[in-house]
Amino acid sequence: xxxxxxxxxAIAAFPAERQKATVVTLPPAVPRRFDxxxxxxxxxxxxxxxxxxxxxLLAVWQVAFSGPGSSLPPPSEIWNESRDLILAPFFVxxxxxIGLGWRVIVSLERVAIGFGLAAVAGVLLGALVGQSVWMMxxxxxxxxxxxxxxxxxxxxxxxxxFMDSRPSxxxxxxxxxxxxxxxxxxxxxxxxxxxxxxxARVLRLNQVEFFFKIMVPAAAPYIFSGLRIGVGLxxxxxxxxxxxxxxxxxxxxxxxxxxxxxxxDIIVALVYxxxxxxxxxxxxxxxxxIVTRGPAAS
Numbered sequence: 001x002x003x004x005x006x007x008x009x010a011i012a013a014f015p016a017e018r019q020k021a022t023v024v025t026l027p028p029a030v031p032r033r034f035d036x037x038x039x040x041x042x043x044x045x046x047x048x049x050x051x052x053x054x055x056x057l058l059a060v061w062q063v064a065f066s067g068p069g070s071s072l073p074p075p076s077e078i079w080n081e082s083r084d085l086i087l088a089p090f091f092v093x094x095x096x097x098i099g100l101g102w103r104v105i106v107s108l109e110r111v112a113i114g115f116g117l118a119a120v121a122g123v124l125l126g127a128l129v130g131q132s133v134w135m136m137x138x139x140x141x142x143x144x145x146x147x148x149x150x151x152x153x154x155x156x157x158x159x160x161x162f163m164d165s166r167p168s169x170x171x172x173x174x175x176x177x178x179x180x181x182x183x184x185x186x187x188x189x190x191x192x193x194x195x196x197x198x199x200a201r202v203l204r205l206n207q208v209e210f211f212f213k214i215m216v217p218a219a220a221p222y223i224f225s226g227l228r229i230g231v232g233l234x235x236x237x238x239x240x241x242x243x244x245x246x247x248x249x250x251x252x253x254x255x256x257x258x259x260x261x262x263x264x265d266i267i268v269a270l271v272y273x274x275x276x277x278x279x280x281x282x283x284x285x286x287x288x289x290i291v292t293r294g295p296a297a298s
Contacts (some may be wrong), residue, residue, distance in 0.1 A: 114173025126185025147179035152236040165245035175231035188222025224288030
């Protein structure tokens with residue numbers, strides 16, 4: 001007795017046209033073309049509206065303060081009297097006679113040190129406070145009180161402690177920028193999903209591994225929100241501190257220009273300060289987008 005072939009019977013049960021395999025060829029990948037039109041449209045949408053508003057404001061300013069006896073100089077007068085500061089920001093004619101570009105760099109150096117220290121200490125303290133209920137209850141009221149102290153109120157204390165203007169200015173930046181970093185980091189740590197903590201327990205991560213692999217990535221949007229606030233406060237604090245401590249920073253330049261009655265130079269310096277502060281905020285936001293890989297910190 002011969003058993004029937006199951007394979008042959010199964011093949012025979014299907015029509016001939018169903019036994020043929022069909023090979024589908026995918027179309028070749030079309031390379032993405034650089035759309036110059038879309039890029040130009042996006043740039044126009046981002047640049048044209050603020051540019052139009054700026055031109056309108058300058059025109060109103062020019063008309064409002066062009067008359068005799070006006071309290072503020074119009075844009076045309078600023079251009080005529082302070083053109084060198086605008087067109088040549090990196091000239092050096094002496095110890096104190098340098099361009100605004102060099103003054104901004106000196107101020108940025110102090111901000112980088114003070115804000116860097118505040119970022120590291122703020123993230124560590126914020127993580128500690130966010131993890132421990134008792135630390136939150138003990139330290140949060142103190143943080144809330146200290147963060148309301150104005151930056152310049154710390155300057156006499158720092159001058160008495162350090163006996164030098166440079167570390168005193170850095171301390172003022174540090175003590176001003178650290179509070180939003182601590183508060184936002186603690187809020188981010190408290191809002192870490194419980195599932196993440198359960199995964200850490202299952203994997204038996206130690207405290208260092210939990211900090212770098214779970215806590216920091218999960219709280220990154222909150223951390224960078226605090227860093228953006230902190231870098232803005234740092235820039236405000238250094239300008240105010242330099243007005244009193246002296247040196248060659250942008251803050252001292254404004255104070256010196258006021259004593260010399262050079263209002264046009266002061267206005268140019270204010271524009272420099274605003275632009276640099278804007279770029280610092282965008283830089284920290286850009287780093288936050290890269291770290292979090294999403295729009296949460298933008």
